[in-house]
Amino acid sequence: MTYVAGIDIGSRSTKAVLLDESRKVCGTGIVKTKPDFPGVSREAMKLALDEAGGQVEDVKYVATTGLGRYNIPFRNLQITDITCAARGAEFLFPKTACVLDVGGQSTRAIRLREGGKVKEFKSNDKCAAGSGGFLERAAHYLEIPLDQLGTLSMASEKPTMISSVCAVLAESEIINLVSDGQTIENIIRGIHNSLASRSKALLARVGLENEVTFVGGVARQSGMVASLQDAIGRQVNVSDQPAMVAALGAALLGYQRLQKLGGTASPEQDRDLCNFG
Numbered sequence: 001m002t003y004v005a006g007i008d009i010g011s012r013s014t015k016a017v018l019l020d021e022s023r024k025v026c027g028t029g030i031v032k033t034k035p036d037f038p039g040v041s042r043e044a045m046k047l048a049l050d051e052a053g054g055q056v057e058d059v060k061y062v063a064t065t066g067l068g069r070y071n072i073p074f075r076n077l078q079i080t081d082i083t084c085a086a087r088g089a090e091f092l093f094p095k096t097a098c099v100l101d102v103g104g105q106s107t108r109a110i111r112l113r114e115g116g117k118v119k120e121f122k123s124n125d126k127c128a129a130g131s132g133g134f135l136e137r138a139a140h141y142l143e144i145p146l147d148q149l150g151t152l153s154m155a156s157e158k159p160t161m162i163s164s165v166c167a168v169l170a171e172s173e174i175i176n177l178v179s180d181g182q183t184i185e186n187i188i189r190g191i192h193n194s195l196a197s198r199s200k201a202l203l204a205r206v207g208l209e210n211e212v213t214f215v216g217g218v219a220r221q222s223g224m225v226a227s228l229q230d231a232i233g234r235q236v237n238v239s240d241q242p243a244m245v246a247a248l249g250a251a252l253l254g255y256q257r258l259q260k261l262g263g264t265a266s267p268e269q270d271r272d273l274c275n276f277g
Contacts, residue, residue: 001026003054004061004258006251007041008081008244009033009068012104012132012217015247016044018052018059019255027052028244037068060263063254065246079253081246082110082121088249089213090116093237097210100199100228100236101246102218104132107195109202111209116249122205124198132218138191141174142184149188153223156189189223196227203232213237215245 003018003026010033018027029047034040041064049055062075069078082101089099090112099110106123113119124131139146160182162173177187195218203212212232218224219242229236239245 001052001054001058002060003027003049003052003058004251004255005045005048005059005063006084006247006249006254007044007062007064007066007069007072007075008084008247008250009037009041009064009066009072010081010103010217010246011067012136013243014040014044014066014068015244016041016048017244017247017251018048018054019251023252023255025248027054028241028247030243033068037071038073041068041072061254061258063250063257065250077254077257079250082108083118084246084249084253085215086110086112086118086249087116087252088245088247089215089237091248091252092239092245093211093213095211096213096237098203098206098208098212100203100212100214100216102132102195102199102214102216102224104136104217107131107199107202109199109206111206120206122202124202132216134195135191135218135221135224137171138174138188141171142178142187144184144188147220149192150221150223150225152185153188153192153221154226156183156185156223158186159193160186160190162190162194189227192221192224192227193231195224196231199228200231208232211237213239215239215242217243219243 006017008015014033016029020026027048029044031043063077064072064075065081065084085101089096101108108123110121111119214236
């Protein structure tokens with residue numbers, strides 16, 4: 001068995017996806033991102049290989065994406081995360097017209113053309129209030145595990161209003177809401193609604209139309225999905241593993257490149273691949 005790997009080195013986590021010769025996902029791995037990008041990439045790859053029952057020498061091509069994509073010595077190809085998120089979303093949901101990617105540091109709205117190619121994209125500003133990082137900070141202030149935000153948000157009866165556009169001011173607003181006796185559930189749903197409103201504005205800038213696919217780690221939060229659907233007035237596609245979509249896209253594009261090369265990486269690329277072990 002031979003594999004093509006896609007590795008997404010994100011600001012919060014590093015993900016790996018393995019595809020076999022038929023483009024079937026055979027293994028995935030996810031670890032917390034640390035400054036040693038090659039090291040965390042190897043860790044994520046090892047988890048994916050363990051799941052697939054494969055060995056390092058079975059990996060014939062490696063495509064990287066994300067903020068650390070240039071820092072992986074055993075890569076064969078590096079691709080932007082916007083391109084990879086678009087390709088992965090279209091592969092999972094072929095009718096996707098727009099992709100919303102909410103990560104730890106940024107939110108991107110992407111409009112697709114035929115074949116999962118990027119037609120246009122827009123990103124939020126640098127403020128954390130427009131990204132998943134705001135949710136992490138809010139969870140810290142509210143002393144709630146991050147993986148519980150979605151469930152608690154769904155239990156909200158009267159969401160609060162989070163009006164601040166600055167993350168620092170928004171955090172102060174959250175503290176004031178707690179002091180005023182607002183429930184945790186209503187506060188969290190208010191945070192989700194605020195992020196969904198910003199996401200809607202980005203989608204509108206690229207041209208919100210037809211099917212929308214929501215990717216990135218924040219898409220695991222059911223409350224955020226519900227807030228986004230309410231904001232844009234339509235259902236959105238969410239995969240079982242939304243955080244893995246960009247890594248999947250990298251693997252798919254790596255597979256495509258390898259096929260163009262006749263199924264064999266160049267000698268220089270082969271030497272780089274040997275550095276993986």
